[in-house]
Amino acid sequence: MSRTAIIGGGLGGLAAACTLAARGHKVVLFEKNDWLGGKAAVLEEDGYRFDMGPTILTMPRVLERIFSEAGRDLHRELDLRRLDPQWRCFYDDGTVLDLRDDPKTAAEEIGKLSPPDREGFERFMQVASRLSDVSDRFFFWKSVEDLRDTMDLKGSMNLSTLSDVLALRMHRTVAGQIKRDVKDRRVAQMLEHFIQYVGSSPLASPAVLCGIAQMQQGEGVWYPMGGTRAVPLALQRLAEELGVEIRTGTGISRIEVENGRARAVITEDGERVAADRVVSNMDSVRTYRELVGGPAKEAFEKTRKREAACSGVVLYLGLDRAYEHLAHHNFVFSRDPEEEFAAIYDRGEPAPDPTAYIAAPARTEPGVAPEGGEALYVLVHTPYLRDHHDWSKMLPEYRRTILDKLGRAAGMGDIEARIKVERTLTPQDIHERYRVLNGAIYGLASHGKVLGAFKPGNRSRQVEGLYLAGGSAHPGPGMPMALMSGWIAADTADQDAGGVPARSRDVAAE
Ligand SMILES: Cc1cc2nc3c(=O)[nH]c(=O)nc-3n(C[C@H](O)[C@H](O)[C@H](O)COP(=O)(O)OP(=O)(O)OC[C@H]3O[C@@H](n4cnc5c(N)ncnc54)[C@H](O)[C@@H]3O)c2cc1C
Known part of the structure; x- marks a missing residue:
């Protein structure tokens, strides 16, 4: 039986491992840390539990x-x-706006704040829904590196494909699209934050990413009991069961x-493990720079200049008294x-x-903190x-900036008096713990x-038998x-090894 080596046990690596093993491949997964799940890690201290x-x-x-x-x-x-609500939003002027789960109720809430934006929000969501649909059909569930991989532009340019291409609004940014649809700057600021899921500026990101709004508003925000950490744990169980x-x-x-073909991986202890194919869940740029090197790395770097997405500072705060005015996500x-x-x-x-994002998971799962307390997670995006x-020097001052902000704009002026446990994660920590590019939280x-x-496609164009999985790949x-x-890296590798294409599987299953 042929063997696939997977480098990295983050969500991408685990998903690839489970998919390949489920399709009968022999899989060995290497993770440098002593836990699986990568960034989806957990911190437990004195009765508080934080998703990290x-x-x-x-x-x-x-x-x-x-x-x-x-x-x-x-x-x-x-x-x-x-x-529900999906998010609670606090503004500097004292406004509080809930982004409700039901799109109609969400529009009504927005309309109470800014009457013309009720319809504007609905218009924006129609655009988002169309973009999400186009993404689903042309962009998702297959290896894509550039426009040529998405649709057959020359072969089948009919009216429907043309309409899909136009729907992509390639001349517009996320912020530009939002500005067309909503008037109130508070509503616009909320919608612009969907793009923060990919750690990029709404002023520079393509309008097609407005589709993210539909993926949340249309499909919901979910909490796995046990925390998001429950996701890699479930995948790990599945991977183990599948051998x-x-x-x-x-x-x-x-x-x-x-x-030109990947033949083996070499561990940091110098052990050579032969493999018929390799899936790298390490950051894609660092995979080429540090693990591949040579002409393949040169060829990869020439394809496009790649810039890291934003990083962040996280404060994990165990409080002895909860802030009941917070929702789960704020x-x-x-x-x-x-x-x-x-x-x-x-x-x-x-x-x-x-902008500070606050998770207060005790709203949904009280057991994350001692009774009456709060396991607060505060994330601020940074470059x-x-x-x-040098975050060892920058952190104390920036912590102050963040806590002052929470006091001023979110009614948490006494937060320091409530803190019983405090831990932090800085861009430097993120860089070292997960071996990402320049401490980036969200890849490229x-x-x-x-x-x-x-993003770089899942099937390497430079090295045969190498596949990329994770947040810095497609x-x-x-x-x-x-x-x-x-999943795509696994499906592509499986097909290259002679497996049945995913779409045929779906049809067979139906
Ligand atoms: C603070 C923070 C908040 C976030 N918030 C959200 C959110 O609310 N919602 C959301 O959807 N996403 C969020 N994200 C992003 C999300 O966590 C990531 O996009 C996703 O977890 C990335 O998974 P991955 O598989 O690409 O990589 P990673 O989680 O980075 O896993 C890669 C793994 O590979 C290992 N590795 C690297 N190099 C090697 C090597 N050479 N040998 C062996 N092992 C190696 C690393 O140790 C790591 O375990 C957040 C991320 C952070 C850090």
Whole structure:
């Protein structure tokens, strides 16, 4: 039986491992850390439990598909709760706006704040829905590197394809699309934050990414009981049941390439493990730079200049008294989004008055904190790491900025008096723990009106038998996309090994 080596046990690596093993491949997975799940890690201290990385789960259908590969029902493996409101938004002027789960109710709430934007929001959601549909048909569930891989532009340019191409609004940015549809700057600021799921500026990202709004509004925000950490744990169980050989605490230092084809991986201890194909869940740019090297790396770097997406600072705060006015997911918005985005994405400096995202999972699962307490997670996006950034020096001052912001705009002025446990995660920590590019949380930036949405494809064009999975490969970052990326890498590798194409499987299953 042929063997696939997987480098990295993040969500992308785990999804690839489960899919390949479910299709009968022999799989060995190497993870340098002593836990699986990568950024979806957990921190437990003094009765508080914090998800350390992702907290907002959308598009559970991606997980459903991965579990169904092995004939499993996701909903038997995970207890998923749909949240309403999806987000609670706090603004500097004292306004509080809930983004409700039901689109009609969401529009009504927005209409109460800004009457013309009730219809504007509905218009925006229609565009988002169309873009999500086009993404589903042309962009998802297959390896894509550029426009040529999405649709057969020359072969079948008929009216319907043309209408799909026009729907992509390639001349427009996310911010440009939102500005056309809504008038109130608070509503616009909320909608612009959908693009923060991919760590990029709405002023520079292509309008096609407005489809993310539909993936959340149309499909819901979900919380797995046990925290988002329950997702990699469920995948790990599945991988083990399917016979995946898991080697934690084992970093890979090189992919051996012979005559243009991946032949083996070399561990940091110098062990050579032969493989018929390799899936890398390590950051795609660093895979080429550090594991592949040589002409293949040169060829990859020439294809396009790649820039890291944003990074972030997280405060994990165990409080002895809960803030009952918080919802499960909250945004405390910056006073001026343009100032904020210019700092993070143009100047490469932390925003002077940032947007803070707060997760208060005790709303849904009280057991995350001692009775009456709160396991608060506060995330502020920062620029990706620059040479002059030293977060060991920058953190104390920025922590102050963040806590002051929560006091000023979210009614949490006494937060310091409530803190019993405090831990932090900085861009430097993210860089080292997960071996990402410049501390990026969300892989590669999605900037550029035409090419912004395209990431390195899942089937390497430079090395035969090498596949990329994870947030810095197609279709991009975030839990559902990283999981889908793993599925695509596995499906592509399986097809290259003579397996049945996914679409034929779907038809057979129907
Ligand atoms: C603070 C934070 C908040 C986030 N919030 C959200 C959110 O709310 N919703 C959402 O959808 N997404 C969110 N994300 C993004 C989401 O977590 C990621 O997109 C996703 O988890 C990435 O998965 P991955 O498989 O690409 O990579 P990773 O999780 O980075 O996993 C890669 C793994 O590979 C291992 N590895 C790397 N190199 C090697 C090597 N050479 N040898 C062996 N092992 C190696 C690493 O140790 C790591 O375990 C957040 C991320 C962070 C950090």
